[in-house]
Amino acid sequence: MRVTVVGSGYVGTTLAACLADAGHDVTAVDIDPGVVAALNDGHAAIHEPGLDDLLAEHAGERLRATTEYDGIPDADVTFLAIGTPSREDGSIDLGPLTAAAEMTGEALAEAGATTANADGDDRHLVVVKSTITPPAVGEIREALAAGAGDAADRVELATNPEFLREGTAVDDFQHPDKLVFGTDSDWATERLETLYEPLLAATDAEVPVVRTDPETAVMIKYANNAFLASKISLANDLGNVCKRFGLDAYEVMDAVGLDDRISAQFLRSGVGWGGSCFPKDVDAIRAAAREAGYEPALLDAAVAVNDGQPERMLELLDDHVDAAGERVAVLGLAFKPGTDDIRNSRAIPIIEGLQARGAEVVGYDPVATANTRERFPDVEYAESAAAALDGATAALVVTDWDEFAALDDAFDAMAEPVVIDGRRIVERREGLVYEGLTW
Numbered sequence: 072m073r074v075t076v077v078g079s080g081y082v083g084t085t086l087a088a089c090l091a092d093a094g095h096d097v098t099a100v101d102i103d104p105g106v107v108a109a110l111n112d113g114h115a116a117i118h119e120p121g122l123d124d125l126l127a128e129h130a131g132e133r134l135r136a137t138t139e140y141d142g143i144p145d146a147d148v149t150f151l152a153i154g155t156p157s158r159e160d161g162s163i164d165l166g167p168l169t170a171a172a173e174m175t176g177e178a179l180a181e182a183g184a185t186t187a188n189a190d191g192d193d194r195h196l197v198v199v200k201s202t203i204t205p206p207a208v209g210e211i212r213e214a215l216a217a218g219a220g221d222a223a224d225r226v227e228l229a230t231n232p233e234f235l236r237e238g239t240a241v242d243d244f245q246h247p248d249k250l251v252f253g254t255d256s257d258w259a260t261e262r263l264e265t266l267y268e269p270l271l272a273a274t275d276a277e278v279p280v281v282r283t284d285p286e287t288a289v290m291i292k293y294a295n296n297a298f299l300a301s302k303i304s305l306a307n308d309l310g311n312v313c314k315r316f317g318l319d320a321y322e323v324m325d326a327v328g329l330d331d332r333i334s335a336q337f338l339r340s341g342v343g344w345g346g347s348c349f350p351k352d353v354d355a356i357r358a359a360a361r362e363a364g365y366e367p368a369l370l371d372a373a374v375a376v377n378d379g380q381p382e383r384m385l386e387l388l389d390d391h392v393d394a395a396g397e398r399v400a401v402l403g404l405a406f407k408p409g410t411d412d413i414r415n416s417r418a419i420p421i422i423e424g425l426q427a428r429g430a431e432v433v434g435y436d437p438v439a440t441a442n443t444r445e446r447f448p449d450v451e452y453a454e455s456a457a458a459a460l461d462g463a464t465a466a467l468v469v470t471d472w473d474e475f476a477a478l479d480d481a482f483d484a485m486a487e488p489v490v491i492d493g494r495r496i497v498e499r500r501e502g503l504v505y506e507g508l509t510w
């Protein structure tokens with residue numbers, strides 16, 4: 072199939088590269104010329120394992136990138152994978168997505184809806200990949216129709232939320248737990264089925280496909296993220312209780328996770344959830360619920376617990392060290408391992424808290440230093456974890472990069488061997504003053 076992917080960030084680039092790899096002819100559109108140049112050059116503007124290999128293989132062949140929308144009418148399907156950032160009140164800013172939907176509609180209108188596809192069909196399917204609330208579906212449909220003008224009746228909107236995780240985006244996309252198709256017609260569902268067919272054929276697993284309406288589909292995405300984020304918050308809440316009792320929350324939750332109804336995943340307590348999705352999406356569905364007259368008390372509590380974890384980590388530091396004027400290492404800056412993304416990373420409140428205490432912060436991350444430097448230009452950045460620890464009075468472990476588990480002698484170079492572990496990645500050992508956040 073011929074596919075256009077509008078928006079080439081974490082989701083759009085992964086989608087474009089994986090669809091090209093599955094045999095489709097893909098055009099990636101982005102307003103950022105730097106992103107487009109990188110894609111045409113065969114590499115991503117973001118760090119995501121496996122993505123560059125796919126881009127190097129398909130760029131210039133089955134995958135092209137452009138800043139222009141004018142090729143859209145030649146495609147069988149157009150995906151919108153534009154960011155949906157939070158506004159001040161937590162609701163999503165639909166501005167960029169609405170603009171992209173309208174421009175997509177205009178491109179289709181200019182070509183008189185669409186050129187006929189191989190099967191002679193002149194309807195065009197526009198699929199929202201972005202995470203949007205149920206009421207927002209109507210707004211995007213209207214923006215698309217406004218752009219398409221007289222051609223609007225031959226343009227159909229569908230939603231197909233994405234469940235990939237950063238750091239494992241390619242693998243997650245190629246081996247999904249489920250696919251969710253939110254459509255208004257059998258025609259749109261069939262088109263999505265045809266599109267995903269080669270991907271599904273390439274996996275050994277039986278992938279459930281949920282066929283529903285566009286609004287339910289996007290609600291499934293919010294429910295999914297709200298559930299996972301709340302699950303971690305519950306593990307953190309219980310973990311904080313365990314810590315008060317001098318118990319190891321990991322021993323407790325490992326046992327709890329043996330219950331099939333609960334599952335062992337997303338029970339790792341610590342400094343909390345960050346990233347571009349959980350905070351934004353939980354805030355968005357809370358705001359949308361309030362707008363609709365419902366107070367989502369449990370989701371509010373999940374956010375409150377999460378917001379409190381970095382401060383709890385800093386309080387543990389205060390129990391051991393007066394950080395004022397001291398060199399304090401922050402190990403891990405990305406919101407999770409495997410990515411250079413620092414959006415809503417727990418490292419941000421940790422660094423701010425250390426700076427408020429007058430500490431000299433030295434940060435280290437294997438890939439997220441450049442992004443953090445933009446946010447905190449005054450912080451010192453080390454080339455290695457060992458260099459960050461050298462001479463430090465304390466270390467705060469914020470991201471569970473594997474390499475931190477292997478640290479050993481490096482702790483000997485600390486001025487005071489105080490380690491506050493927010494991710495249970497460093498082993499307790501003799502000579503370390505070790506504090507786990509919930510263990």
Ligand SMILES: NC(=O)c1ccc[n+]([C@@H]2O[C@H](COP(=O)([O-])OP(=O)(O)OC[C@H]3O[C@@H](n4cnc5c(N)ncnc54)[C@H](O)[C@@H]3O)[C@@H](O)[C@H]2O)c1
Nearest residue numbers: 078079080081082101102103153154155171201202233237
């Ligand atoms: N990041 C994830 O892991 C993830 C996973 C699932 C769903 N999502 C959702 O997918 C959506 C996209 O997220 P992302 O992380 O890929 O965003 P992103 O910010 O990384 O990328 C968005 C891209 O869109 C481009 N863009 C903005 N306006 C444009 C326009 N009018 N035309 C063309 N390009 C335009 C930007 O230049 C940018 O490259 C969001 O709604 C997000 O919630 C993200």
Ligand SMILES: O=c1ccn([C@@H]2O[C@H](COP(=O)(O)OP(=O)(O)O[C@H]3O[C@H](CO)[C@@H](O)[C@H](O)[C@H]3O)[C@@H](O)[C@H]2O)c(=O)[nH]1
Nearest residue numbers: 233234235236237303337338339343344345346348406407
């Ligand atoms: O047991 C756990 C698991 C995760 N986290 C933290 O939770 C955050 C999010 O982690 P993860 O879900 O792995 O990363 P994301 O890339 O943000 O992926 C989430 O958000 C995406 C965007 O919506 C969804 O597509 C994914 O399904 C959903 O897992 C990170 O800060 C993790 O450190 C924990 O604290 N404890």
